[in-house]
Amino acid sequence: MPAIECRNLSKYYGDVRGIEDVSFAVEDGEVFGFLGPNGAGKTTAIRTMLGFLSPTSGGATLLGHDATDPVDSRRARERIGFLPGDPGLDRDRTAAAFLDHQAALRGESSREDLVERFGLDESRRIGDLSRGNRQKVALVAAFMHDPDLLLLDEPTSGLDPLLQEEFAALVRERVDDGASVLLSSHVLGEVAALCDRVGVLRQGHLVAVESVSDLRSRGGKQVRVRIAEDVDRSDFEVRGIMNLRVGETVSFTWTGEYDALIDLLSRYTVRDLDVVDAPLEEAFMTFYDGDVPGPTGNGGAGGAPGDDARSDTAAEPAGDAR
Structure with missing residues (x-):
């Protein structure tokens, strides 16, 4: 149970x-x-x-x-x-x-x-x-x-x-x-x-x-890659790439399959490559795009009035099992 x-x-x-x-x-x-x-x-x-x-x-x-x-x-x-x-x-x-x-x-x-x-x-x-x-x-x-x-x-x-x-x-x-x-x-x-x-x-x-x-996997991977050739930003504006930045290094969040990422990078001479988990915050925010439908008349509110990390009253002392 x-x-x-x-x-x-x-x-x-x-x-x-x-x-x-x-x-x-x-x-x-x-x-x-x-x-x-x-x-x-x-x-x-x-x-x-x-x-x-x-x-x-x-x-x-x-x-x-x-x-x-x-x-x-x-x-x-x-x-x-x-x-x-x-x-x-x-x-x-x-x-x-x-x-x-x-x-x-x-x-x-x-x-x-x-x-x-x-x-x-x-x-x-x-x-x-x-x-x-x-x-x-x-x-x-x-x-x-x-x-x-x-x-x-x-x-x-x-x-x-x-x-x-x-x-x-x-x-x-x-x-x-x-x-x-x-x-x-x-x-x-x-x-x-x-x-x-x-x-x-x-x-x-x-x-x-x-x-x-x-x-964590919802947030994808953070990729930083240093490429020998000049890079055209449009080459990296493809499905699976978010938060793209192009400069001395190319950095982005990758949300696609690894094979597709390897295919993309294989077109270039890669001098340096770093792939790490994206911050958990990015994964968490995927749940906060748009509105969750709720019953009519609730004004879309979630939680009790004032329900937050400080909203408990003093009615039940910590650990009080009464």
């Missing part, structure tokens, strides 16, 4: 579409990435899956439990680590007091190790902490009971690069131990480094589910 299974999950806010007909599964031991810009519906999808929002239609199961059933979803959340996009931490408590409260709900088997790894000073009042240090508190709360499933909404927000690397290592360790992860992000590099597959959300619709390698 998948760790997460969504079946035509929809959430509307009046006439405004949050998400619509979202269907996908996260397998045991998989890191699944939710990709999309702010407002795409990522946070709405996660909160609806967790039972914090009632779906308009459709359903979801987490660890085999029905997310739409209050009792059953509560059982699931005991085995889940949840990190909201904007953790609602009690600013008047110390980090230690907040984590003590979370530990009383679910346990704290890994707390000491996590506090040390993230360099968290538990004695400080949360209201006095920087954004990055508040994120550390939330991460410790989400991971410290060794959950079977982690739902992480923009988990590296506010973390410096070294701590981002520490977070990535932690995710890999937990997956090696059998956990499953759903990670929401608009940072493509983060998703590419950690995830096995990605789901691309656009205006509340899941427009693709594919492996990271397949996503």
